[in-house]
Ligand SMILES: [Zn+2]
């Protein structure tokens with residue numbers, strides 16, 4: 181495994197062997213509940229999870245050595261809290277947010293022309309964890325076509341098709357952003373599986389309260405709303421993709437936006453759905469939704485595309501419940517009719 | 520196939536396998552491959568293991584298969600059912616068939632055979648003899664078609680080497696034994712790719728799913744500087760050559776492309792597929808569990824051999840893949856198309872009884888244009 185310094189560990193805390201890391205630093209879990217210097221870290225850890233649960237990325241202070249340790253500890257304690265709470269929805273949200281956080285560092289380190297060691301570490305993480313060999317070539321990052329394909333086939337957008345990439349002598353040329361984007365899904369599942377692997381420690385008094393708070397917090401996400409069960413499968417799938425942080429295609433966004441607007445949701449209700457999208461930009465999302473709603477420019481209100489159109493864009497996931505409908509909007513009516 | 524024809528063809532195939540065993544070998548890593556074969560008028564037998572050249576020879580002489588196949592995949596247990604074989608990796612394979620090129624000459628050597636009465640005619644709606652509509656397309660291939668297929672193979676080789684970084688010595692080209700070529704890539708970084716990844720490789724090679732942005736044409740405010748240069752690598756270079764032709768025309772062309780707009784350019788890329796994309800059979804390359812005709816074996820659609828092209832440029836299937844002997848055979852031939860084998864011209868025949876060298880007789884019988892007299 182990689183041999184990391186504290187600053188690197190702070191960026192990629194999921195690489196730490198939790199128990200060993202604490203021990204090496206001379207700490208036990210109990211101390212976090214009793215030592216007044218360490219107790220704020222529990223609060224920080226809770227905050228880290230809470231932030232992740234809302235789909236936001238936890239912002240790190242990586243200024244001095246003390247803060248660096250706190251960064252790693254708060255991650256490790258967060259994992260302990262999550263394990264004790266046993267709430268899988270929170271673990272999922274947490275690993276996704278942590279993956280996004282690490283992604284930002286990886287991208288920056290990869291493109292760091294001033295610090296060779298940072299770049300090398302990023303390259304090694306990508307290689308060791310995800311078997312992608314990255315090499316720097318002027319302003320590009322080149323990876324073997326075969327490595328590229330293993331990851332890129334999971335993307336739906338045409339720009340990820342090999343034919344739309346710059347290829348030379350068995351290598352694909354990418355930007356640092358694209359290189360890291362390529363392993364997003366795996367980074368998320370890697371962090372998730374690392375957390376799953378950790379054995380659940382025994383409860384200590386100081387953790388009881390935050391764990392209880394986490395259980396309450398998770399209720400917010402585990403209750404399925406009535407509305408969502410009535411969505412047609414194509415819409416459900418699109419929402420799932422967004423929740424997983426996948427990049428929904430333009431036509432997918434169009435379908436989802438027009439559908440939700442048609443069933444009476446407002447732009448401000450819909451916009452948060454897109455928050456997990458890799459290229460999320462609040463202003464752009466609002467602009468696009470307002471455009472679909474007919475609140476801007478020409479005032480044209482866009483209609484939800486027909487099933488046929490949805491199918492042609494590979495967005496259809498029809499079930500037998502869809503029999504006989506020609507537009508996703510008819511789905512709800514039909515199920516209520518037969519109920 | 521009729522009993523008498525069957526006897527003749529089987530005997531000729533047996534003789535070929537007896538006389539030309541030097542041409543047919545088990546492939547490398549034999550024990551990891553799945554073999555299969557078909558007998559005349561019978562179904563496919565798969566999931567076989569053949570351990571050595573001797574085993575193969577024994578099978579060929581005793582079973583006299585019409586067609587012999589071997590997996591491009593390597594398995595831990597090749598004889599078990601598909602789910603239990605334990606797939607390890609597979610050579611990349613490509614099938615270029617002149618039938619898929621739809622060249623103009625095709626109509627001159629494609630005919631229809633009536634499944635009701637056996638009559639053969641050039642393109643018609645109903646059988647001129649019995650009026651049946653149960654017609655089957657049968658084709659011989661011509662020099663022009665073979666040279667068209669060669670052009671595709673050369674385009675393919677160029678992409679494999681220049682774009683995909685495959686070493687030339689790891690690429691082998693075979694005549695398919697009928698109307699095209701089979702290309703094998705071994706020991707490449709692509710061995711372990713699954714079907715999904717191979718599908719993307721296929722799209723790359725066939726120039727499918729290309730978007731205008733890749734070639735510099737954006738929907739909003741396209742920039743002249745992002746259009747490809749003739750010296751660019753890969754598809755950007757090839758597209759550039761195709762649309763600009765020469766460097767001097769580049770500027771004028773770009774102006775035109777921008778003024779015509781995004782969707783016109785998109786359509787233009789779409790149309791380019793047939794010219795600059797390589798016309799391979801996508802299903803063959805995507806399939807990682809296929810058994811593929813074994814090199815050196817005879818193709819029962821023609822009686823010609825699937826054979827390695829030592830000198831691809833000069834390769835002439837009608838000469839170099841024809842190994843049946845020239846003993847005189849009496850046949851009744853009904854063949855409205857002329858063909859050449861071993862530098863001898865044959866046809867056309869209109870339901871006539873003739874005496875022909877065995878290789879020509881077998882060729883026509885396999886194609887369904889003749890019967891033993
Ligand atoms: Zn007829």
Ligand SMILES: [Zn+2]
Pocket residue numbers: 622624625628660661662663664665
């Ligand atoms: Zn032809």
